[in-house]
Amino acid sequence: MTLTKADLAEAVYKEHETITKRDAVRAVESFLRLSKNILIAGDDLLISGFGKFNVKNKKPRKGRNPQTGEDLILDARQVVTFHPSGLLRAKVNES
Structure with a gap:
């Protein structure tokens, strides 16, 4: 099974009742951006x-x-x- 960013955002949305889909997408994007920047910095x-x-x-x-x-x-x-x-x-x- 392949897990996409959209799948991750959907899982975050379903896990947290108080968060909107848009906020779930932003959270996933932010986490991935921070992770990439850390690795790019070495x-x-x-x-x-x-x-x-x-x-x-x-x-x-x-x-x-x-x-x-x-x-x-x-x-x-x-x-x-x-x-x-x-x-x-x-x-x-x-x-």
Whole structure:
């Protein structure tokens, strides 16, 4: 199952009777915007009971073009990794 921003906003709306759909959409958008800005700045994002998103630096490395077989050097880059919390890991393993 794919979970979209619209699905998240709908879930927030249904969970909280006092919030409007528009406010639910704004809340989801705000959370995602803040999360992205934290990761873009290179900081870690820890969501208690869910997990931790880390920004890691990858060094340049040797690669190969699969079409031509030509060797090449892949540039250094940053990647985002996710490590689930112990609570989330336990819940997933219960299923």
